[in-house]
Amino acid sequence: MQSNNSKTYELVLTALFAAIIVVMAVTPLGFIPLVVINATTIHIPVILGAIFLGPKKGAFLGGVFGLTSFLKSTLTPASLSAFVFSPVIAVSTLSPEGLAATLAVVFKSLFIAFVPRILIGVVPYFVYVGIKRVVSSEKKAIYGTIINVVASFIIGFGVYAFIGKMFTQTPHIVSAIVGIIIGAIAFSLIEYLFMNKDAKALGFITAGIAGAMTNTLLVMGSIFVLYKEPYSQAVGVAADALLAMIGGVISFNGVIEAIVAAVIVYLVGIVLDKIRPAGAYADKDLKIKQVSESTLGKQMAQ
Numbered sequence: 001m002q003s004n005n006s007k008t009y010e011l012v013l014t015a016l017f018a019a020i021i022v023v024m025a026v027t028p029l030g031f032i033p034l035v036v037i038n039a040t041t042i043h044i045p046v047i048l049g050a051i052f053l054g055p056k057k058g059a060f061l062g063g064v065f066g067l068t069s070f071l072k073s074t075l076t077p078a079s080l081s082a083f084v085f086s087p088v089i090a091v092s093t094l095s096p097e098g099l100a101a102t103l104a105v106v107f108k109s110l111f112i113a114f115v116p117r118i119l120i121g122v123v124p125y126f127v128y129v130g131i132k133r134v135v136s137s138e139k140k141a142i143y144g145t146i147i148n149v150v151a152s153f154i155i156g157f158g159v160y161a162f163i164g165k166m167f168t169q170t171p172h173i174v175s176a177i178v179g180i181i182i183g184a185i186a187f188s189l190i191e192y193l194f195m196n197k198d199a200k201a202l203g204f205i206t207a208g209i210a211g212a213m214t215n216t217l218l219v220m221g222s223i224f225v226l227y228k229e230p231y232s233q234a235v236g237v238a239a240d241a242l243l244a245m246i247g248g249v250i251s252f253n254g255v256i257e258a259i260v261a262a263v264i265v266y267l268v269g270i271v272l273d274k275i276r277p278a279g280a281y282a283d284k285d286l287k288i289k290q291v292s293e294s295t296l297g298k299q300m301a302q
Helices: 004-026 043-053 055-075 080-084 087-094 099-120 123-135 140-166 172-197 200-235 239-275 280-301
Strands: 031-033 038-040
Touching (some): 043 055, 043 099, 055 087, 055 099, 055 123, 080 099, 099 200, 123 140
């Protein structure tokens, strides 16, 4: 049973994260200007909520994020592609014929607006818990290093893509070398924290990357599957070139946002973790399982 203090803490933190999401959605605070891109940060409170409050409240916060996308795209559409997040705009823009076609359009836009965002509040929790269990395993060094390699590659690739986009005249080999150097530095730093200082660092960093990439991959992937033709017309790209454009968005915007999320989730996470340990629900489940096994063993002994 949860104590009243624990319930109050969860309620306050959930309300705080929800308020932050709304404020970010209606102000420029939801984006960090990085010269060649405005990196989205609205998903970060959802990721943190998932890690510290569990997947249910994380999914709720993801739903709040999805609702802000739906309302913003409906009330103040910023582009011709706003229909992908708003069934109202989709119906008026695409003019589907018949009830079945109309319902299909409504479902597609609601799916893109809500499902990827809800999953942002679920995936990071299980990623963090998985990393936490890896850290406590006998093969901590092996598994942790493998995960660190993947995270550091993403960071290095993001730097490579950023330099290539910002300095268009820079030779690819130079961008690649800088990306490799930054990736190696990131690997060394994370490995040092993981092995010697804060083993949870790897969990926070990986969960941040996983949450951001969940958003980018599912939103852009859903757009390609559900709205390929109308979206390509809205953004002025040939339908057969849309996949390449989406790949570019994922490999550049998605990776940069994943790096930003990893850094912020780690910095905020280590502070919140001092108040209440991250992944607390997994610990409770583990304790319940251990008690149950112990009780069962005693009963069998009798």
